[in-house]
Amino acid sequence: MTSAPTAAATTTARPARGRRGLDGWALAAVPGVLFLLGLFAYPIVRVLLRSVEGGTGNYVRLAESTGFGKILVQTFWIAALVTVVCLLLAYPYALVMSRVGGLWQTVLIILVLVPVWTAFLVRSIGMQVLLMDTGVINRTLMSLGAISEPLPLIRNTFAVTFGMTQILLPFMILPIYSVMRRVRPELVPAALSLGAPPWRAFLQVYVPQTLSGVVSGVLLVFVLSLGFFVVPAILGGTGGTMIARSIVELANRNDLGMASTLAVALLATTTIVLAVGSRFVRLNDVIGGRR
Amino acid sequence: MSASAFLEIFDVSKSYGTSKAVDSVSLQVQEGEFVSFLGPSGSGKTTTLQMIAGFVQPDAGTIRLGNRDLTTVPPHKRDIGIVFQNYALFPHLTVAQNVAFPLKMRRVAASEIKARVSRALERVRLADFADRKPTTLSGGQQQRVALARAFVFEPRVLLMDEPLGALDKKLREGLQYEITEITHSLGITTIYVTHDQDEALAMSDRIAIYNDGAIEQIGTGRDLYEKPASLFVATFMGDSNVIPGSLVGTDGAIATAVGQLDGRPAPSVAGSGDGVDACLLVRPENIALVAPAKGGVGVECTVESIVYLGASQRVRVTVPGLGPLTVAQDPSEGLADLHPGQRVRATWRPTDAVTLLGSPKARDRTPAHV
Numbered sequence: 001m002t003s004a005p006t007a008a009a010t011t012t013a014r015p016a017r018g019r020r021g022l023d024g025w026a027l028a029a030v031p032g033v034l035f036l037l038g039l040f041a042y043p044i045v046r047v048l049l050r051s052v053e054g055g056t057g058n059y060v061r062l063a064e065s066t067g068f069g070k071i072l073v074q075t076f077w078i079a080a081l082v083t084v085v086c087l088l089l090a091y092p093y094a095l096v097m098s099r100v101g102g103l104w105q106t107v108l109i110i111l112v113l114v115p116v117w118t119a120f121l122v123r124s125i126g127m128q129v130l131l132m133d134t135g136v137i138n139r140t141l142m143s144l145g146a147i148s149e150p151l152p153l154i155r156n157t158f159a160v161t162f163g164m165t166q167i168l169l170p171f172m173i174l175p176i177y178s179v180m181r182r183v184r185p186e187l188v189p190a191a192l193s194l195g196a197p198p199w200r201a202f203l204q205v206y207v208p209q210t211l212s213g214v215v216s217g218v219l220l221v222f223v224l225s226l227g228f229f230v231v232p233a234i235l236g237g238t239g240g241t242m243i244a245r246s247i248v249e250l251a252n253r254n255d256l257g258m259a260s261t262l263a264v265a266l267l268a269t270t271t272i273v274l275a276v277g278s279r280f281v282r283l284n285d286v287i288g289g290r291r
Numbered sequence: 292m293s294a295s296a297f298l299e300i301f302d303v304s305k306s307y308g309t310s311k312a313v314d315s316v317s318l319q320v321q322e323g324e325f326v327s328f329l330g331p332s333g334s335g336k337t338t339t340l341q342m343i344a345g346f347v348q349p350d351a352g353t354i355r356l357g358n359r360d361l362t363t364v365p366p367h368k369r370d371i372g373i374v375f376q377n378y379a380l381f382p383h384l385t386v387a388q389n390v391a392f393p394l395k396m397r398r399v400a401a402s403e404i405k406a407r408v409s410r411a412l413e414r415v416r417l418a419d420f421a422d423r424k425p426t427t428l429s430g431g432q433q434q435r436v437a438l439a440r441a442f443v444f445e446p447r448v449l450l451m452d453e454p455l456g457a458l459d460k461k462l463r464e465g466l467q468y469e470i471t472e473i474t475h476s477l478g479i480t481t482i483y484v485t486h487d488q489d490e491a492l493a494m495s496d497r498i499a500i501y502n503d504g505a506i507e508q509i510g511t512g513r514d515l516y517e518k519p520a521s522l523f524v525a526t527f528m529g530d531s532n533v534i535p536g537s538l539v540g541t542d543g544a545i546a547t548a549v550g551q552l553d554g555r556p557a558p559s560v561a562g563s564g565d566g567v568d569a570c571l572l573v574r575p576e577n578i579a580l581v582a583p584a585k586g587g588v589g590v591e592c593t594v595e596s597i598v599y600l601g602a603s604q605r606v607r608v609t610v611p612g613l614g615p616l617t618v619a620q621d622p623s624e625g626l627a628d629l630h631p632g633q634r635v636r637a638t639w640r641p642t643d644a645v646t647l648l649g650s651p652k653a654r655d656r657t658p659a660h661v
Contacts, residue, residue, distance in 0.1 A: 198365075
């Protein structure tokens, strides 16, 4: 996962915890604190400083360049698209998963979890094989005579959205599922008995109980999407560039100042999204804490 | 089927797999009546309630409400209010919004909703809590909100599924009174599921005793207590002493290990012949302990223990060849200085003893809890 959102989530979550007296056991946290300070806080400060090395020139360049602006907008657009598609797929899936029992529930949970245990890179390359012009889908359709030219399945926004949805779907399903499991089963029957038709009982009574899970999933997927690198790099080509890829390219060209500036821009926007989002849901819930 | 019945359940059955949850239950409830379903858990009372509510489809039988066949009507069109054990209040809505919910679903005008909601909340003494979220209320208050929400739309029937089950005893008694007060003054027909016999006795016009998926007997609390139709009803309602034996003749006499005893025959006894397993039921408060020399219907016994309970005392006696009996008596009456080991005679009026078919299972044979 990308470092920017993780670091942001951790630092924002800390004040939410209750303050208790510290004792000797607090020393056990020292290695973790040092690790985070050394490997997240310090580099972030370095990146911040580097972006303003020699004045605000880099930021002026960012503001004036249409290229970077376009990539930033495209990054948000793809992240939003991935989030919406994930939500549409995840909500019914989680609903079924929370309703069925026994074997079916196990099967559905395994279907969610196994991909999470498989490397992003491997899955991205797998999807490349599926989507490319001479890939499985295009070859099959062409041999069937359904199309004569390969469909534009790769090197565009579609490919990136498709690939990222495939990878991020579990991060939408799991928080929604965990909230659905806690919805009291008698609420919908109660609504029905009070005269609500089934669809109104669902929309006005069931769905509101699951909103905290939806917000959690949306935040998680959106923020993870913003900083995604692997999928856009493999499936995006020139058509589906996202900002993390631009940062890496700039760094490779040794333009560390501009790379840092983009990284800061990404971190800043991510922080804003989290800040706005956390007005609706406690970050503790997103990272698995319970009330 | 009587034409005047308001809610009519006719020969309704429901099975889950091979087990029959409800087995040919029929029941008629008059308009405005308060009927309790009383029975052990798993006896079919909640399943019957859910079939009336429409959450469970009966395999067979019909349910009619005011001359309309409800059997296939979906729950939201039945016009039946339900109070659940766990309140089932909507956590995202305020108390007032919860109570307004059924009215909104019925597209009642906003001004009328406001008036009816505040009337209902006053009725359950929660007017000051209208804008609170349900989770900030105590259990008893939440259940009163649930009650207001269930009657505010003037349903044809009110169903309550162990609504006081999650509350402590003191609170329960107050709410029992409050619920019956409200349902009677509004004239709502009510079905109330409980496994607490005191609750059923305190609240109901009639009680249906459930056992094993069927109604064993239905009647007023007094009927069930004084004229139980079966051994199950007799032992389920209140404390009882059960003396096993076999029928002699048809007038309710039975032959027991301590000789022949007379009793009032339950209707089911008629038509059964000599020698059929039967038993005599005598309530602890109907037994008097007298000096052994005195006559009267009864048995010789030895005092085992005496437990003083304030208004009454429970005396446990042992009958040779028969086992223990429990006697409840006024501490100031009966034999003076009763003590353990004393030989006495336990007597009762033959009309207070009921002869029932069947032989007690080991569980039922144990006399009343002291």
